[in-house]
Amino acid sequence: MTSPLHAALTAHRLRLLSAAGAIASIVSLTRLGSGPGACPAWLCCLLIGATYLIFCLSYWQRHQEKQRLLQATSITTGQPAADTVLIAYASQTGYAQQLAHQTAASLQQAGLAVALCTLNQLSAETLTQYGKILFVVSTTGEGDAPDQASLFCRRILPQHRDLSHLHYAVLALGDRHYTRYCAFGHQLRHWLAHQQAQALFDLVQVDNGDEAALRHWQHHLGHISGYSGLADWSTPAYGAWILHDRHLLNPGSLGQPVFHLCLMPPAGSSWQAGDIAEIGPGELPGSGVTSTAQDLPSREYSIASLPSDGGLELVVRQMRRPDGRLGTGSGWLTEQVQPGQAVALRVRSNPSFHTPLSPGPLLMIGNGTGIAGLRAHLKARAAAGLADHWLVFGERQRAHDYFFQMEVEEWLRQGTLSRLDLCFSRDQAQRRYVQHALQEQAAEVKRWAERGATILVCGSLHGMAAGVHAALLSILGETLLDTLMQTGRYRRDVY
Numbered sequence: 001m002t003s004p005l006h007a008a009l010t011a012h013r014l015r016l017l018s019a020a021g022a023i024a025s026i027v028s029l030t031r032l033g034s035g036p037g038a039c040p041a042w043l044c045c046l047l048i049g050a051t052y053l054i055f056c057l058s059y060w061q062r063h064q065e066k067q068r069l070l071q072a073t074s075i076t077t078g079q080p081a082a083d084t085v086l087i088a089y090a091s092q093t094g095y096a097q098q099l100a101h102q103t104a105a106s107l108q109q110a111g112l113a114v115a116l117c118t119l120n121q122l123s124a125e126t127l128t129q130y131g132k133i134l135f136v137v138s139t140t141g142e143g144d145a146p147d148q149a150s151l152f153c154r155r156i157l158p159q160h161r162d163l164s165h166l167h168y169a170v171l172a173l174g175d176r177h178y179t180r181y182c183a184f185g186h187q188l189r190h191w192l193a194h195q196q197a198q199a200l201f202d203l204v205q206v207d208n209g210d211e212a213a214l215r216h217w218q219h220h221l222g223h224i225s226g227y228s229g230l231a232d233w234s235t236p237a238y239g240a241w242i243l244h245d246r247h248l249l250n251p252g253s254l255g256q257p258v259f260h261l262c263l264m265p266p267a268g269s270s271w272q273a274g275d276i277a278e279i280g281p282g283e284l285p286g287s288g289v290t291s292t293a294q295d296l297p298s299r300e301y302s303i304a305s306l307p308s309d310g311g312l313e314l315v316v317r318q319m320r321r322p323d324g325r326l327g328t329g330s331g332w333l334t335e336q337v338q339p340g341q342a343v344a345l346r347v348r349s350n351p352s353f354h355t356p357l358s359p360g361p362l363l364m365i366g367n368g369t370g371i372a373g374l375r376a377h378l379k380a381r382a383a384a385g386l387a388d389h390w391l392v393f394g395e396r397q398r399a400h401d402y403f404f405q406m407e408v409e410e411w412l413r414q415g416t417l418s419r420l421d422l423c424f425s426r427d428q429a430q431r432r433y434v435q436h437a438l439q440e441q442a443a444e445v446k447r448w449a450e451r452g453a454t455i456l457v458c459g460s461l462h463g464m465a466a467g468v469h470a471a472l473l474s475i476l477g478e479t480l481l482d483t484l485m486q487t488g489r490y491r492r493d494v495y
């Protein structure tokens, strides 16, 4: 049997061969004929045929590699092989999940057996079954655990158990701008140490995707696997996305201005509803474009459109500091960069806010710029001819802050939306938010959940997300809400 390493090398060689074949085929075609120096037709056909075959073979090899990784994406119910390394992750916006998969791919490349799961899928039994677990976790909110660890925090973290058999490592993702830097990673490491688990090496902290810290983690993976030739993880480069259009969505609003931006993607770009656009901090190589956000970490925005719309659309609220100066990232996007200029951007897949494009009820809840992520989902579902969607959206005043009103009402008219609840908080004496609409419609929310609805929440973490969670908890109860979370039917993109 070929080893994974051997397979990867072969796939790489096949790709080189098929590229060489394509070049030879093009050269032979330009010389097709019967004169001196000409290439006979049979040779052209042979070259094209052979190139096609090699291309198919390399495609098949890559497919096989992906399949092998997919097989490792869930923990098996039976007793795992003694030397299987479990990679347990908890991600809020997809980065920890991506790094967990890269960790798995590296270990597989070195010939190790791996399994992957979220922290919420880890049971007390699993912790005793595996001898080696690598944790890849982010921190969200104000030092909180991501949703993918909420059940683990409630059920496992309060327990005391003997984990002296367990060797572990923690990759903690965070951002130094937050007071409680990498807090959940530290909490987890602390708990593991108290259960007598043995650290393979010190906790590795990654400040905002810091490449040096990631190389340090990869260095440790090399040690664990006993293989020094692991391929370096290449971070996808920022591309030059051209600002095509920008307009104000909320003239006259009591709140900060909110802009709708459309950026034209570089060739070959792709994304899906739920994904995130990372705006680069620095200069675009070779473009002469320097953002004023140069010294700051990258900024993240939920994508509001689909590739079939032609452009990548964002909904950005312009932020001001207490001294009146514009926020660096939002100021750059909403005022400084001009249409026709390039923005350094890359797309990050955010599987925890994806949802299958299959029939079934969907309850979408969001406020403010949170309409962005929900809009991409609604667009995808409308394009697929799906119905049975309920949107609960909140902002300040109907007259100024009803983002995408025409589109939303068209979805309602066409039947893409079967229900719409709007909560404009300042349109009446008593403040009314999306969580109040859910409480008022409690029986209906419960009916939707019981008939299989997925709940998507997008928007502000403070106020909205916590309020919506409390409302759902009181309407559905802890058991049902836990089930929804565990089965991917309660998904959030909150910031």
Ligand SMILES: Cc1cc2nc3c(=O)[nH]c(=O)nc-3n(C[C@H](O)[C@H](O)[C@H](O)COP(=O)(O)O)c2cc1C
Pocket (backbone or CB within 6 Å): 090, 091, 092, 093, 094, 095, 096, 097, 137, 138, 139, 140, 141, 142, 143, 144, 146, 173, 174, 175, 176, 178, 179, 180, 181, 182, 183, 208, 209, 461, 494, 495
């Ligand atoms: C809403 C929000 C809150 C965050 N809170 C913290 C925090 O309290 N401490 C910290 O170190 N990092 C914090 N971060 C930074 C994330 O941990 C960091 O961006 C990480 O790479 C995200 O990984 P994920 O995509 O897997 O969730 C926060 C990020 C967001 C978007």
